[in-house]
Amino acid sequence: xxxxxxxxxxxxxxxxxxxxxxxxxxxxxxxxxxxxxxxxxxxxxxxxxxxxxxxxxxxxxxxxxxxxxxxxxxxxxxxxxxxxxxxxxxxxxxxxxxxxxxxxxxxxxxxxxxxxxxxxxxxxxxxxxxxxxxxxxxxxxxxxxxxxxxxxxxxxxxxxxxxxxxxxxxxxxxxxxxxxxxxxxxxxxxxxxxxxxxxxxxxxxxxxxxxxxxxxxxxxxxxxxxxxxxxxxxxxxxxxxxxxxxxxxxxxxxxxxxxxxxxxxxxxxxxxxxxxxxxxxxxxxxxxxxxxxxxxxxxxxxxxxxxxxxxxxxxxxxxxxxxxxxxxxxxxxxxxxxxxxxxxxxxxxxxxxxxxxxxxxxxxxxxxxxxxxxxxxxxxxxxxxxxxxxxxxxxxxxxxxxxxxxxxxxxxxxxxxxxxxxxxxxxxxxxxxxxxxxxxxxxxxxxxxxxxxxxxxxxxxxxxxxxxxxxxxxxxxxxxxxxxxxxxxxxxxxxxxxxxxxxxxxxxxxxxxxx
Numbered sequence: 001x002x003x004x005x006x007x008x009x010x011x012x013x014x015x016x017x018x019x020x021x022x023x024x025x026x027x028x029x030x031x032x033x034x035x036x037x038x039x040x041x042x043x044x045x046x047x048x049x050x051x052x053x054x055x056x057x058x059x060x061x062x063x064x065x066x067x068x069x070x071x072x073x074x075x076x077x078x079x080x081x082x083x084x085x086x087x088x089x090x091x092x093x094x095x096x097x098x099x100x101x102x103x104x105x106x107x108x109x110x111x112x113x114x115x116x117x118x119x120x121x122x123x124x125x126x127x128x129x130x131x132x133x134x135x136x137x138x139x140x141x142x143x144x145x146x147x148x149x150x151x152x153x154x155x156x157x158x159x160x161x162x163x164x165x166x167x168x169x170x171x172x173x174x175x176x177x178x179x180x181x182x183x184x185x186x187x188x189x190x191x192x193x194x195x196x197x198x199x200x201x202x203x204x205x206x207x208x209x210x211x212x213x214x215x216x217x218x219x220x221x222x223x224x225x226x227x228x229x230x231x232x233x234x235x236x237x238x239x240x241x242x243x244x245x246x247x248x249x250x251x252x253x254x255x256x257x258x259x260x261x262x263x264x265x266x267x268x269x270x271x272x273x274x275x276x277x278x279x280x281x282x283x284x285x286x287x288x289x290x291x292x293x294x295x296x297x298x299x300x301x302x303x304x305x306x307x308x309x310x311x312x313x314x315x316x317x318x319x320x321x322x323x324x325x326x327x328x329x330x331x332x333x334x335x336x337x338x339x340x341x342x343x344x345x346x347x348x349x350x351x352x353x354x355x356x357x358x359x360x361x362x363x364x365x366x367x368x369x370x371x372x373x374x375x376x377x378x379x380x381x382x383x384x385x386x387x388x389x390x391x392x393x394x395x396x397x398x399x400x401x402x403x404x405x406x407x408x409x410x411x412x413x414x415x416x417x418x419x420x421x422x423x424x425x426x427x428x429x430x431x432x433x434x435x436x437x438x439x440x441x442x443x444x445x446x447x448x449x450x451x452x453x454x455x456x457x458x459x460x461x462x463x464x465x466x467x468x469x470x471x472x473x474x475x476x477x478x479x480x481x482x483x484x485x486x487x488x489x490x491x492x493x494x495x496x497x498x499x500x501x502x503x504x505x506x507x508x509x510x511x512x513x514x515x
Contacts, residue, residue, distance in 0.1 A: 010129030067155055074156030082160045083232045089153055094223045097187035101216045104195020105209055108274040110134050113282045117272050131263040135192045143185035150180030179241040182248035189255040196262035277306045322408040326384040336380035343377020344420030352425045352441045355484050355492050356433055364481045371473040382453035385409040389457045403508040406454040418446045437489045444493045448476045448500035458510030472503045
């Protein structure tokens with residue numbers, strides 16, 4: 001059999017494997033409804049059709065509501081705003097290229113699980129088939145998402161009266177969806193080239209990475225200059241989207257050809273080695289029965305184990321050693337820095353805005369949902385403390401109480417998030433509200449959140465119930481809501497401070513019991 005025939009046979013085999021994986025995923029999703037694909041009988045099939053009909057009706061209603069919202073928003077926009085929206089949407093396509101390229105320069109874009117490594121990568125299946133199937137399917141998925149966004153953009157442009165510029169009437173949304181999907185698919189497929197070139201070169205050095213990054217930056221800046229430099233008349237000309245649809249397939253086929261050429265020289269040993277972390281992270285997947293906190297903790301520890309040691313512990317004794325070690329931990333485990341930024345820049349300012357009366361009482365409900373249902377930022381605030389509590393070999397040798405350990409282990413993260421929250425609150429508070437009120441409330445809310453995190457490490461008394469952070473967060477929001485109905489902001493701050501003091505007393509005098 002010729003080489004082309006071998007590659008085609010391998011592609012068919014890999015596509016069959018992907019279909020089997022998709023069938024397994026659908027079967028697991030159907031288990032949420034109490035049924036499965038393999039279950040027979042007319043009653044079971046009827047129930048499956050009923051569940052699918054429910055999901056289809058929900059999807060149609062949500063899509064119709066989204067179309068209506070987009071149409072209403074674009075109808076209120078001016079011509080300049082519509083053109084700007086079109087420019088930024090087209091410019092965002094290059095972010096897919098840059099993201100895929102940078103990811104390929106960091107690690108292998110070809111992802112393999114443990115079964116893939118043992119049964120696929122180590123088999124006689126060609127690397128060309130592996131790379132092409134993975135890249136094309138990823139580009140296809142990105143194109144589907146972009147098609148939905150492009151259709152929304154087209155509907156918005158038509159509602160704003162821009163369909164006449166395109167010269168395509170009611171099919172403007174279809175052209176927009178087709179153009180955006182093909183652009184994003186081409187960008188996603190082209191982003192693989194940087195990673196494949198790196199894996200195909202025997203000796204890859206730092207200057208090669210810098211050169212590849214410079215090439216990505218050059219392409220991104222060139223596309224941005226074209227999108228923002230073209231005249232509005234050209235941007236909304238009848239043949240503009242048609243030209244994009246004509247050019248995108250050329251880029252797609254050229255990218256696929258380059259990938260096939262690079263795949264001939266790809267070092268599969270390096271691919272398998274770089275996929276060790278990814279394969280371990282897939283052991284606990286989306287359908288795992290474990291709770292989200294356990295899965296996130298496993299992923300964090302596995303990522304940390306695969307990283308080289310960076311930085312050294314600054315000198316310090318006593319409590320300063322706790323602060324120094326906390327700073328080092330956040331520097332090495334930088335994955336949680338984004339959660340800290342979101343906590344200080346979104347969650348805390350949202351609570352301060354609710355207390356100051358912005359948005360009405362309903363804003364307290366959104367604050368409660370963020371504080372309780374999305375506690376990643378608060379958990380990261382006290383992560384170093386939890387790590388010390390869980391490691392009994394370390395905890396038994398630390399001559400500090402639970403409250404003292406909580407304060408000094410969390411001090412760097414608390415200072416950073418408080419500063420971010422104060423800056424954001426000063427910028428978003430309505431006119432007429434004292435700046436001092438926003439700053440004080442931001443500090444008090446963040447402090448109460450920190451002491452609420454300490455509830456995870458204690459029992460109320462030996463053998464007694466175990467509180468958790470969520471209890472403290474609910475109490476904080478409830479006290480703030482009740483006092484804000486009739487009391488000034490200073491009384492609300494005092495009530496939140498009293499809640500924080502209560503949590504601190506529970507942490508101080510409770511029975512230590514690491515969760």
